Amino acid sequence: MNPVLPPPPSAALIRREVAGLPRYDPGADPDQVAAVSGRSRVIKLSNNENPFGVSPAVSEAVRKALADGVSRYPDPTGRRLAEAIGRHVDVPSGRIVLGNGSENLLELLCRAVLDPGDLVVTQAPGFSLHETFPRVMGARVHKVAVTADFGFDADAWSDALAAGPKLVFLANPCNPTGATLTAGELERVVAGLPETALLVLDEAYGEFARSRPDYPDGLDALRGLERPWIVLRTFSKAYGLAGVRVGYGVASDEALVRALDRVRTPYNVSHPAQEAAIAALGDHAHLADTVRRTALEIERVSRSLRDAGLRVVPSSANFLFIDTGHPADHVARALHHAGIIVKAWREPGYETYIRASLSTPGDNDVFVRWLTEICAKGTT
Structure with a gap:
């Protein structure tokens, strides 16, 4: 039996409001998921990032700013x-x-x-x-x-x-x-x-x-x-x-x-x-292209998941909120073994939902295949 350790001295200094706060959940660490899955490349869909990259003008501006x-x-x-x-x-x-x-x-x-x-x-x-x-x-x-x-x-x-x-x-x-x-x-x-x-x-x-x-x-x-x-x-x-x-x-x-x-x-x-x-x-053209490509993937992936029997909330953003029908934490851990990171939602009433941002078409196909297989088999 592990002994109960006394709180550290700093604990008495922390405001009550802060002590009771949950930590922000950024999603699983890619290096840890790579170790769990044994895969050299991890598909990270947890942070709603842009998979299409930045404008070339941005890359040049950052290069110059660093050179300065x-x-x-x-x-x-x-x-x-x-x-x-x-x-x-x-x-x-x-x-x-x-x-x-x-x-x-x-x-x-x-x-x-x-x-x-x-x-x-x-x-x-x-x-x-x-x-x-x-x-x-x-x-x-x-x-x-x-x-x-x-x-x-x-x-x-x-x-x-x-x-x-x-x-x-x-x-x-x-x-x-x-x-x-x-x-x-x-x-x-x-x-x-x-x-x-x-x-x-x-x-x-x-x-x-x-x-x-x-x-x-x-x-x-x-x-x-x-x-x-x-x-x-x-x-x-x-x-x-x-x-x-x-x-x-x-x-x-x-x-x-x-x-x-x-x-x-x-x-x-x-x-x-x-x-x-x-x-x-x-760079208006780069933004427009990103928005266009994202909308195409949102529509395509949503349709595939719905065809597989999953509930997907209609989205006007670059991510999907998906009811897996299983505890979201279990689904997220199962996806880790496939080298895929999503956000398991823990807000009361939505514990079977995951949020997954969209990536490139190839990555999205891998995600759809693994998610539908996991949900069909169950997570236990």
């Missing part, structure tokens, strides 16, 4: 990038805030806005950091569940907003489902917001959905409103810059940007990241 030297700090204001984004979205650069990925901006918003006991409303199933960062600040989090067919529950949202949240996190498309809100559904959320609430519209996967006729552009929907809001976007997904970490927010006013500047680290976006993002913004 990395011994000096980057521009803390990110002026050139903020101006480029401002031109891209037709907003003054003073209303642009940069982050070390858009998740960094989620954290800054919670640090700047929330007091202990404040209420935050978000989605379920949803991105874990929409819950974790508010809880770090001692806030309460209410998650509004989707309908049985993963649609928008208007009545549930109305009730949640009537409770008086200070911060509302709304992802469109939603992670992990890939589902989107229509313009009317977004309007209903906005109409129900208390005057004192800050709406955070997380459009990390918006580039994949923007060509769909029923998808509302968040900036177009919010830019005329006389109330606080911020739209978050990232270069990590459709643009393929996950490794350099750069995202941005477009705020309703410059005062909100100044508040976020006060709580962020002054050099939160590196010089290579800023240069890479500027180059990525300029």
Whole structure:
């Protein structure tokens, strides 16, 4: 019998809110999966990364930024990038805030806005950091569940907003489902917001959905409103810059940007990241090609999985939310033996679901074959 060890001295120093938080789950380690599977190449479908690579202009911009030297700090204001984004979205650069990925901006918003006991409303199933960062600040989090067919529950949202949240996190498309809100559904959320609430519209996967006729552009929907809001976007997904970490927010006013500047680290976006993002913004053809190829694979893989009897949520992003009919952790471990990494979903009510991002057609075929075989045989 193992002895019960006393807690380390540092445990008494940790805030109660932090001690109870779950660790972020990035998915299995590729090296460990390679060792388990005995395969030299692992298919990683756990992080919604872009399998088609970055624009050649991005590669050249990063090469030049590194050649210029990395011994000096980057521009803390990110002026050139903020101006480029401002031109891209037709907003003054003073209303642009940069982050070390858009998740960094989620954290800054919670640090700047929330007091202990404040209420935050978000989605379920949803991105874990929409819950974790508010809880770090001692806030309460209410998650509004989707309908049985993963649609928008208007009545549930109305009730949640009537409770008086200070911060509302709304992802469109939603992670992990890939589902989107229509313009009317977004309007209903906005109409129900208390005057004192800050709406955070997380459009990390918006580039994949923007060509769909029923998808509302968040900036177009919010830019005329006389109330606080911020739209978050990232270069990590459709643009393929996950490794350099750069995202941005477009705020309703410059005062909100100044508040976020006060709580962020002054050099939160590196010089290579800023240069890479500027180059990525300029290559419209590469982005369009990535979105087109992703949409083709989403449709093809979804159809194959449904034909095999699996439930797949219709997705407007670069990933699929799949009901395996078995404990998701068991399915994920079985896939590890095939050299495939997916994200097992552990949110209550969705423990049989996995989230799998799309890769190249060949990798996707391997994933479909193994997943359908595992689900047909069972995981015990």
